[in-house]
Amino acid sequence: MRLVIQRVSRAAVEVDGVVVGAVDEPGLLILVGVTHDDTEEVAAKLAAKAWSLRIMADEKSASDLAAPILVVSQFTLYADTRKGRRPSWNAAAPGPVSEPLVEHFVRCLRELGARVETGRFGAQMEVSLTNDGPVTILLDSDTSR
Known part of the structure; x- marks a missing residue:
């Protein structure tokens, strides 16, 4: 699992x-x-890690501040661009595998106390944000196990 x-x-x-x-x-x-x-x-472990990362203002975590979270599924995080100009999506799990795991990730965040909003799995979505800092962190299950 990969989180941005x-x-x-x-x-x-x-x-x-x-x-x-x-x-x-x-x-x-x-x-x-x-x-x-x-x-x-894996989803539960990464949910707990994301909720507790001290990346909010004054070195607080989202859990410290009861900060809201917007979760958006994005299979393109597993794009392989090593060959040619067209990304390969082979490393991304198909919808029937990934959708329940994204839902489990959201459920785990909620069980930890997070207020969670979501996108719509598989839909064409437009995401807008104002990055604060900017602070952007990559968590990958391959490196956090």
């Missing part, structure tokens, strides 16, 4: 011109990509 975590002052995701998820105060936008060997255990 951005500290934001606000963020929103739209589908067909309708806002389906948003945070309107300082919080996190988390883009989530899933690969073939990811598990619920």
